[in-house]
Amino acid sequence: MRLQLSEDDRAFREEMRRFFTTEVPEEIRQTVIEGRELSKEQIVEAMRVMNGAGLAVPHWPEEYGGRGWSDLQRHLWYDEMQRAGVPPPLAFNASMIGPVLTQFGTQEQKDRFLPATANLDIWWAQGFSEPDAGSDLASLRTSAVRDGDEWVVNGQKTWTTLGQHADWIFMLVRTDPEAKKQRGISMLLIDMSLPGVEVRPIELIDGGHEVNEVWFDDVRVPGDLLVGELNQGWTIAKFLLGNERVGVAPVTATKRALARLKEVAADVVADDPLARARIAELENELLALELTALRVAAHSTDGEPHPASSVLKLKGSELQQAVSELAVDLAGPGSLASGADDDSALASWQRGSTPRYLNLRKASIYGGSNEIQRQIIASRILGL
Numbered sequence: 001m002r003l004q005l006s007e008d009d010r011a012f013r014e015e016m017r018r019f020f021t022t023e024v025p026e027e028i029r030q031t032v033i034e035g036r037e038l039s040k041e042q043i044v045e046a047m048r049v050m051n052g053a054g055l056a057v058p059h060w061p062e063e064y065g066g067r068g069w070s071d072l073q074r075h076l077w078y079d080e081m082q083r084a085g086v087p088p089p090l091a092f093n094a095s096m097i098g099p100v101l102t103q104f105g106t107q108e109q110k111d112r113f114l115p116a117t118a119n120l121d122i123w124w125a126q127g128f129s130e131p132d133a134g135s136d137l138a139s140l141r142t143s144a145v146r147d148g149d150e151w152v153v154n155g156q157k158t159w160t161t162l163g164q165h166a167d168w169i170f171m172l173v174r175t176d177p178e179a180k181k182q183r184g185i186s187m188l189l190i191d192m193s194l195p196g197v198e199v200r201p202i203e204l205i206d207g208g209h210e211v212n213e214v215w216f217d218d219v220r221v222p223g224d225l226l227v228g229e230l231n232q233g234w235t236i237a238k239f240l241l242g243n244e245r246v247g248v249a250p251v252t253a254t255k256r257a258l259a260r261l262k263e264v265a266a267d268v269v270a271d272d273p274l275a276r277a278r279i280a281e282l283e284n285e286l287l288a289l290e291l292t293a294l295r296v297a298a299h300s301t302d303g304e305p306h307p308a309s310s311v312l313k314l315k316g317s318e319l320q321q322a323v324s325e326l327a328v329d330l331a332g333p334g335s336l337a338s339g340a341d342d343d344s345a346l347a348s349w350q351r352g353s354t355p356r357y358l359n360l361r362k363a364s365i366y367g368g369s370n371e372i373q374r375q376i377i378a379s380r381i382l383g384l
Helices: 007-022 026-033 040-052 071-083 091-104 107-118 233-244 251-264 266-270 273-299 309-336 348-364 370-381
Strands: 124-127 143-147 150-157 168-174 185-191 197-202 211-222
Touching (some): 007 071, 091 107, 091 124, 091 168, 091 185, 150 185, 168 233, 185 211, 251 266, 266 273, 266 309, 273 309
Antiparallel strands (some): 197 211
16 A cells, blocks of 8 residues: 555645635634635625536536546645645535436536536535435435426425535435335436425424425426436435435545634643543544545545445544544533523633534434444454
8 A cells, every 4th residue: 555645646636725725715714714605606606606616516427527636636636625624615516416317317417517616606415314214215215206298296305414405406316116215216416496485494402593494385396307217316315315325424624623722622622631632533533534534535446435434434523523522521511501602701722622522423324324324344354
């Protein structure tokens, strides 16, 4: 394994570092670095700045805006983005529906949606999860029945992340109730402004509004918005979820969060040897994970993630949560004051520590649960 970058790779890293630290507005990057919530406008602006420079969707086919980079270059691009505090391109657009349309979409769908998707002129939501289906995605019940030139959709999706901002939703629907459950599913693209679509907010344990229920009541969808072949939805879903799991363990962002915690809580850490020991252990584990990430990037071929990427997801999410837990401990009683405003005598990192800790509980589940990653590691890496 080669642990040092070549001269070309170092130059590439410097090019990315310069772009992210000089072209993306400082206010947006500081919001990320301080752990504050980004507005929709900030997310859109950051992605449009990147897209303007050809850096929003480098992993797409080159004919649709991709850059033809190596896996290592893509790793360095993502690494420097996190280091600078730049919000990554919206995953629903860049990592989910975009690659799906390049692979399975009609030429008309590609021409209509891909440029707007890369530039975030369209904000997409993902409509996969449903009540009572749990992790068994194939048990979904939202139906789409053909009526002339249209599909009539009825049902409910849940945990629709940032659906309150979405213009369109890509979703799995049951199109053949008589087939085995994985074989009777298709994917549709649905305009969220159509009559019969209703978004209902779900309040999270941290007090935030990040996810939603989305209801569909006799929503009439043009027939040409079916993606791929009829009842090919399960195949498309597996393709999409493979892309979703890439980059779900932001090692550099976690390193940045730990470094900032050391800085803002320096007075507390100075008087607490146990806290210093925890920080040292976390830094060592993050360094080991960073080297693993480089190994995964070096060994990936043809765009397929190496099985060790499951280690990144599993360990990366655990370290994210461990750093957030350390922040709560260092904040002490101040961590309970999440409702205080900027006039409070407490520092913002103290007030925000508990909401961030609670929010990151989700990291064990999204992008393929940690239990699933353990199964992959056991069977495909350890051969158990």
